[in-house]
Amino acid sequence: MSVTAPGTASPPSGDPVAWHDAENGGFGADLDLWLRLASERPGGFVDLGAGTGRVALPLADAGHPVIAVDTDPVLLGALAERSAGRAVETVLCDVRALDLGRTCPLIAAPMQLLHILGGPEGRIRAMAAVAAHLSPGGRFSAVVLEEPLPQGVGTPEPVPDVREVDGWVHSSLPTEVRIDDDGITMTRLRQLVAPDGRLTEAGHEVRLDRFTLAELDAEADAAGLWVVGAERLPSTLEYEDSVVVHMEVRRV
Numbered sequence: 277m278s279v280t281a282p283g284t285a286s287p288p289s290g291d292p293v294a295w296h297d298a299e300n301g302g303f304g305a306d307l308d309l310w311l312r313l314a315s316e317r318p319g320g321f322v323d324l325g326a327g328t329g330r331v332a333l334p335l336a337d338a339g340h341p342v343i344a345v346d347t348d349p350v351l352l353g354a355l356a357e358r359s360a361g362r363a364v365e366t367v368l369c370d371v372r373a374l375d376l377g378r379t380c381p382l383i384a385a386p387m388q389l390l391h392i393l394g395g396p397e398g399r400i401r402a403m404a405a406v407a408a409h410l411s412p413g414g415r416f417s418a419v420v421l422e423e424p425l426p427q428g429v430g431t432p433e434p435v436p437d438v439r440e441v442d443g444w445v446h447s448s449l450p451t452e453v454r455i456d457d458d459g460i461t462m463t464r465l466r467q468l469v470a471p472d473g474r475l476t477e478a479g480h481e482v483r484l485d486r487f488t489l490a491e492l493d494a495e496a497d498a499a500g501l502w503v504v505g506a507e508r509l510p511s512t513l514e515y516e517d518s519v520v521v522h523m524e525v526r527r528v
């Protein structure tokens with residue numbers, strides 16, 4: 277869907293970095309957790325699906341060398357620019373085909389990355405690739421939505437996430453969360469206001485796969501990992517149902 281105010285030219289879609297920052301940048305409830313885990317396993321933090329660096333940049337600022345992996349060259353380019361002078365290496369790569377050429381003590385999948393990898397097959401491929409990159413005693417920590425989904429998870433936040441870049445205001449309002457047996461579809465209304473006040477609107481959808489912790493446990497096993505623990509993320513309005521699952525290479 278795309279709606280442009282009468283009398284305006286065809287709508288620009290806005291700045292993908294600004295949309296990404298608007299829709300993800302406001303979340304910070306997991307940062308203390310990543311800092312703690314990185315202190316427990318120092319020597320290299322791999323941020324899978326790093327985006328523009330919401331997690332990678334504070335980790336690097338705290339002195340942890342970071343490898344930031346993402347499939348999106350535009351987001352990763354913004355992260356490379358923002359991380360100038362810090363120990364952040366950007367790697368353009370799909371986590372399901374991760375190939376870093378070295379092992380690392382801590383690999384992280386923040387913000388439900390495991391829910392957007394194309395179902396069980398994609399998750400197993402990603403976790404097998406992760407297993408091959410863990411140094412001895414290393415850990416893979418992934419944020420997942422806990423099932424059953426609690427009441428209220430289908431209620432979108434009424435407040436838009438906003439970023440302004442060069443006078444262009446990017447406003448993204450969660451409008452609907454639809455839950456079915458296989459997944460969760462989150463719909464947002466993206467409103468772009470040009471410096472001259474022109475308004476462009478477009479719908480934007482994100483689809484998350486659903487799976488239980490028991491299913492993840494079995495998939496981790498198939499990938500050569502085993503679940504060694506889990507902890508709840510500090511509660512926030514949007515993410516109160518998230519847990520961080522810790523995995524290590526399965527010992528034979």
Ligand SMILES: C[S@@+](CC[C@H](N)C(=O)[O-])C[C@H]1O[C@@H](n2cnc3c(N)ncnc32)[C@H](O)[C@@H]1O
Nearest residue numbers: 300325326327330346347348369370371386387
């Ligand atoms: C919701 S954003 C989260 C960004 C960042 N981790 C954060 O917490 O703010 C998900 C990110 O995962 C990236 N991504 C999606 N599928 C991926 C894949 N198969 N391999 C690597 N990155 C992927 C997207 O490009 C996007 O930057």
